[in-house]
Amino acid sequence: MDNDKIDRIINKHRGKAGSLVQVLMEIQEENHWLPREVLEKVGEKLDVPLSRVLRIATMYKTFSLTPKGRHEIHICTGSACHVRGARRVLETVQDLTGIKPGETDSDSRFSLETVNCQGCCALGPVVAIDGKTHGRISPDEIADALKKYD
Amino acid sequence: MARINSAAELEELRKDIVSKRDAAKPCVAICAGIACLGPGNDRVISAFEEEIRKQSLEARVEIRATGCHGFCEKGPIAIIYPGEICYLQVTPEDVPEIVSQTIVGKKVIDRLVYTDPDTGEKAARQSEIPFYRNQMRLLTGNSTRINPKSIEDYLAIGGYAALAKALFEMKPDQVIEEIKKANLRGRGGGGFPAGSKWQTARNAPGEEKYVIVNAHEGEPGAFMDRALFTGNPHLVLEGLIIGAYAIGSHRGFIYTRHDTPQLRENIAIALAQAEEYGLLGENILGSGFNFNVEVHLDVGIFVSGESSALMRSIEGKAPEPRPKYIRTSVSGIWDRPSNLNNVETWANVPQIISKGSGWYGSIGTDRSKGTKLISLSGNICNTGVVEVPMGTPLREIIYGFGGGIPNGKKLKAVHFGGPMGGSIPESLIDSPLDFDVLAELGTSLGAGDMLVMDEDTCMVEMARYFLDFLSGESCGKCVPCREGIRQMLKILTNITKGKGKEGDIQLLEEIAGVAGEAALCSLGRSIAKPLYSVLKYFRDEFEAHIKEKRCPALSCQELAASGGAKEK
Numbered sequence: 136m137d138n139d140k141i142d143r144i145i146n147k148h149r150g151k152a153g154s155l156v157q158v159l160m161e162i163q164e165e166n167h168w169l170p171r172e173v174l175e176k177v178g179e180k181l182d183v184p185l186s187r188v189l190r191i192a193t194m195y196k197t198f199s200l201t202p203k204g205r206h207e208i209h210i211c212t213g214s215a216c217h218v219r220g221a222r223r224v225l226e227t228v229q230d231l232t233g234i235k236p237g238e239t240d241s242d243s244r245f246s247l248e249t250v251n252c253q254g255c256c257a258l259g260p261v262v263a264i265d266g267k268t269h270g271r272i273s274p275d276e277i278a279d280a281l282k283k284y285d
Numbered sequence: 286m287a288r289i290n291s292a293a294e295l296e297e298l299r300k301d302i303v304s305k306r307d308a309a310k311p312c313v314a315i316c317a318g319i320a321c322l323g324p325g326n327d328r329v330i331s332a333f334e335e336e337i338r339k340q341s342l343e344a345r346v347e348i349r350a351t352g353c354h355g356f357c358e359k360g361p362i363a364i365i366y367p368g369e370i371c372y373l374q375v376t377p378e379d380v381p382e383i384v385s386q387t388i389v390g391k392k393v394i395d396r397l398v399y400t401d402p403d404t405g406e407k408a409a410r411q412s413e414i415p416f417y418r419n420q421m422r423l424l425t426g427n428s429t430r431i432n433p434k435s436i437e438d439y440l441a442i443g444g445y446a447a448l449a450k451a452l453f454e455m456k457p458d459q460v461i462e463e464i465k466k467a468n469l470r471g472r473g474g475g476g477f478p479a480g481s482k483w484q485t486a487r488n489a490p491g492e493e494k495y496v497i498v499n500a501h502e503g504e505p506g507a508f509m510d511r512a513l514f515t516g517n518p519h520l521v522l523e524g525l526i527i528g529a530y531a532i533g534s535h536r537g538f539i540y541t542r543h544d545t546p547q548l549r550e551n552i553a554i555a556l557a558q559a560e561e562y563g564l565l566g567e568n569i570l571g572s573g574f575n576f577n578v579e580v581h582l583d584v585g586i587f588v589s590g591e592s593s594a595l596m597r598s599i600e601g602k603a604p605e606p607r608p609k610y611i612r613t614s615v616s617g618i619w620d621r622p623s624n625l626n627n628v629e630t631w632a633n634v635p636q637i638i639s640k641g642s643g644w645y646g647s648i649g650t651d652r653s654k655g656t657k658l659i660s661l662s663g664n665i666c667n668t669g670v671v672e673v674p675m676g677t678p679l680r681e682i683i684y685g686f687g688g689g690i691p692n693g694k695k696l697k698a699v700h701f702g703g704p705m706g707g708s709i710p711e712s713l714i715d716s717p718l719d720f721d722v723l724a725e726l727g728t729s730l731g732a733g734d735m736l737v738m739d740e741d742t743c744m745v746e747m748a749r750y751f752l753d754f755l756s757g758e759s760c761g762k763c764v765p766c767r768e769g770i771r772q773m774l775k776i777l778t779n780i781t782k783g784k785g786k787e788g789d790i791q792l793l794e795e796i797a798g799v800a801g802e803a804a805l806c807s808l809g810r811s812i813a814k815p816l817y818s819v820l821k822y823f824r825d826e827f828e829a830h831i832k833e834k835r836c837p838a839l840s841c842q843e844l845a846a847s848g849g850a851k852e853k
Binding site: 152153154155156157159160163190191194195196197198212213214215217218219250251252253254255256257258259261268269270 | 319320322323324357358360502503504505506507508511512543544545581582583584585586587598600601602603604660662663664668669700703734736738739742747750751754757760
């Protein structure tokens with residue numbers, strides 16, 4: 136965790152309660168999760184009660200209150216990917232990693248999330264690993280792709 | 286760049302930009318849209334840059350990374366102007382040949398142009414390709430002709446002329462009158478007349494008023510707003526500024542998703558450029574009108590696209606909707622009059638002001654005017670964004686533009702409007718694209734997302750899928766929505782697993798009825814819509830699942846034990 140960067144983000148919005156979502160988003164993008172002490176600091180500096188910080192942090196799906204694995208797998212389960220077999224892709228990934236959406240495996244290799252439409256339905260089913268898009272992917276192909284990440 | 290201080294200066298600048306441009310200069314327009322990113326448009330763009338450098342053509346050839354071209358199925362797409370030669374599924378390896386053969390040699394490379402899958406006929410120019418041929422690309426047509434990061438490109442095609450006309454030749458009431466006469470209806474799903482909404486906000490008491498672009502686009506299968514906004518951000522911004530002037534607002538908000546970096550970047554650049562050129566900020570174009578815009582981001586919840594929830598989110602609060610009897614156009618952000626329209630609605634405004642409501646009214650049907658962007662997805666040959674006049678028969682969209690159903694399968698149903706819309710069966714696809722006709726059929730045009738489903742799709746499973754989607758998206762504030770979804774989902778899941786009971790359909794209808802009446806917001810009240818439409822047109826599928834423990838589409842795997850499903 137890079138405390139300086141996090142402090143810079145918080146200080147940019149100091150005293151502005153209305154920037155709460157923005158601050159948490161920037162920290163999430165930087166740090167990939169929101170530790171408790173960071174949330175406390177955000178509340179203090181933006182002058183927002185911790186209860187409200189936690190309410191926002193638990194409401195939006197992008198925010199994670201637990202550490203993420205080294206590689207983040209995002210599987211699109213939007214409608215177009217769904218009718219093109221996203222469920223089978225998801226099941227394969229779940230079997231191979233032993234984790235369900237929202238979880239991280241015990242040796243912190245993978246975190247798994249399902250996401251709604253990513254806007255590239257022509258490529259469905261779509262899986263993004265660490266931001267790289269794998270389109271028109273079959274269960275076999277995703278199994279192969281996962282081997283490349285350790 | 287110095288600020289532009291009058292309408293005359295704007296026209297002078299435009300003339301100056303156009304005069305410095307050579308229409309005959311070759312230009313490669315490469316789609317930098319999100320769907321082309323997967324197959325590697327970034328590598329194609331780099332390859333063009335490198336090859337142009339290698340052949341020392343930098344001064345003679347322009348490379349333009351544009352917004353979505355719409356034909357996502359065949360991406361990455363590169364169009365070579367002035368000949369408008371359109372190459373599909375371009376790879377970095379094709380690039381040296383394109384540069385030497387087409388750009389320098391003016392020859393068409395046959396293997397890269399469109400080939401009709403039925404007749405084998407080739408189409409080299411973009412406008413000859415069946416996917417584009419019959420579209421009416423009033424909003425999206427310029428996306429291949431401009432660099433979305435360049436305000437000069439937008440000015441060169443006549444940008445901000447409508448704003449100047451509104452500011453200097455029209456009173457705010459006249460602008461509203463024009464939008465009313467054009468009968469521009471909200472493109473976000475409701476189809477509510479934009480002019481009336483503007484009028485309400487204008488008339489509402491209070492000095493401080495807000496205008497908002499809803500670019501949340503949370504419905505799965507909807508990607509046309511992102512395509513339009515990313516590809517031509519100034520068009521939407523121009524519409525917004527005109528709206529702000531008409532309503533009397535000096536502060537605007539753009540609310541969009543955090544997970545589309547290209548869109549975020551293009552909006553930020555557009556806002557900075559508009560301000561630099563004096564099209565935003567204090568004393569716009571020397572008219573005395575002041576207007577500023579800020580961007581707010583959703584971080585991943587569907588309900589925050591609902592207007593009142595979105596406004597709570599802008600206030601920095603949890604995105605929970607309010608009851609609908611409080612109109613946001615009277616009491617929205619911080620309880621002040623707030624006029625919200627979606628991306629496509631705002632994008633329609635400049636052309637209505639420029640060309641007039643009479644022209645606009647000549648396009649479309651009796652009660653649905655103009656064109657509509659449709660994002661085609663699912664079991665369809667050509668996934669992508671099409672723009673067609675209202676009233677176009679759905680059959681033409683599916684078979685004409687969409688190219689029909691892949692793998693020789695039969696069309697089963699078309700679903701509009703995502704988890705708050707409905708499905709109609711194949712037998713009704715001769716219906717026109719029209720707000721009211723689709724509503725009468727039990728679906729809704731929604732934002733224009735059209736999900737095509739083939740014969741292997743189980744409609745019970747689709748109804749279950751949409752409720753499953755919503756179960757993670759309900760904000761939980763009101764009981765009918767929160768609990769209604771859970772209970773309906775439970776029943777539907779049981780049915781797809783062969784555990785359906787006699788009476789389940791009646792129970793589903795009862796819960797759906799209560800949610801539809803008693804939920805707080807339009808999300809809650811629409812949760813049962815997909816289910817209703819499926820029950821209306823595909824009731825026999827429910828009965829087969831419940832009574833015969835059989836999935837007619839052979840899709841539900843848990844029914845496999847009884848021989849009712851096949852491996853897919």
